[in-house]
Amino acid sequence: MTDTALASGTEADSVTVADTAAAIADIVAALKARQAVPYLGSGAFALLPPEECPIPRNSAELTQRLNARVTAPGRFRTNLTAVAQFIETRRHRKTLDAILNELFRQTVPPTPVHRLVAAIPAPPLIVDVWYDNVLDALLTGLGDRNWGQIQGLSHPQSTGEWVKYYGLDGAETTAEAAAGWDTLLYKPSGAVAPAGNYLVSDSDFVELLTEIDIQTPIPPSVQERRAGRHFLYLGCRFDHEIQRTYARQIAKRSSDRHWAVIQGELSRNEERFLAQHGIQRLDLPLDVAVEMIQEALG
Template identity: 50%
Template sequence: MSAVFPGHLAEDFAAGRIIPYLGPGVLDLAPDATVPSSPETLVELITAKVTVPHKIRKNLTAASQYIENFKHRKTLVGLLQEAFQGQPQPTILHNFLANVPNPLPLIVDAWYDATMAAALAARSDFGQVQGVSRAEHFTDWVHYFRADGTKAEAEEAAGWTTLLYKPLGSIAPASNFIISDSDYVEVLTEIDIQTPIPERVKEIRTGRHFLFLGCRFRNQLERSYARQIMKRSTERHFAVLEGELTRNETRFFREQGIERIDMPLAEFVAGLTGTPVESRRAAVA
């Protein structure tokens, strides 16, 4: 790790005491990424294909709910499959997290792409657990999958060296998406008592810190998910987030014991990996 990387994190990271929590912004580390890297981009894609009321055209969950209500859930899933159909190209960060010498026990990835799973694909000792929509799976909160994409039972997760947790679902291997207002209502009704959080995730997070990368916390959904996933871990966490924070983000960081690292994500990842990173944002600029 280079001198740019915050030294106080290095030891915890090497010892496996850090849980990376990836948001859609990590895809901006790939200048040629082919899938949406923000809720704003995703909602533009799906509303370009289906007409929704103007007042909700920029609201991903509300637009998704409208499509689900008036065009059917299958239409919504089809639009998401199209948006995320691009072949995953792992970034330097994804490859680093997949191949650290002391394998990470848990990686949280709160977006719908399959890039992190693609980076882990060369290993047979990982599996993933994904949030699923109750609109499609009426009695389930999550589904488990082995490294080869086949369905697994919850008990198998204890034997995986690395667990990839996709709380919002993923395009692969089974196109699970928590995205509409009703999807979130189902989860948030129970998340305070931790019902939708997988047991193995609860076990691994104990005594560990979370490191938020490519995440924003501007709305209540983003904050609620993060708050409940890191519940009963430690009281100190970290977030790489450059520039001005919203008032809600500032309050959330203070309440949750999140230390903000104010630097570009690409710079942080370069320090973490020892490799220069050309981000999509830099390429556009």
């Protein structure tokens, strides 16, 4: 469940940057030096009006859409992973995947967050934890990038594979090929394109969480490219244990200094998480922060 207790202003101030302009300058310097890893959450789509965004913009909207197709019992109807598990158990995994493909296989305009990340000169690693294909469509459209993506897989214990690798053309490829990409797009939760891989149900995350502490699900190329680098969290909240676990384990053995754009009050667990992992919070509207970074990048 998400956290409900809110941090006081004093506690939140302990992780909030005092000098926004200086923080933006540090972020831009790290991006230009290829020492920052953009980490995108579903919150990027909050910058689009509902009528312009045909896909679910967050976990709550996705849960509602799933319930509209297969109504889950009331006791867990608002819990995304439980609702997905209910559909998987009662209607088969293929039904769940088909619904997700239909929901996310829509043409979505890129948000300012996606445009910013696509414009960064050859970042070694980008992490995107939502199920859309907006960023890979932008990267493909640039035409001058040597890049590919790695996606997490559902039920890896049944196949022995935790991830699959996809080249620029969407064809499946190898870990050896990924080592040569200038930019690696890591989609740990899977994505609609090119193959409709999704980590979304309780059973998906049970398998992941039993191994993630020892880093088994994290591909070696991701582990190599995160080493010593800073993370820049855009469109992310950390008010759910799975969100915190993903962010913590993906960024393990990276730098001890990171940034997150989160406006407004923080939950107590969010404030604690940011403090523990050296994440400095910019208390700004996401679109404002993105515009400042974009202008400074030039």
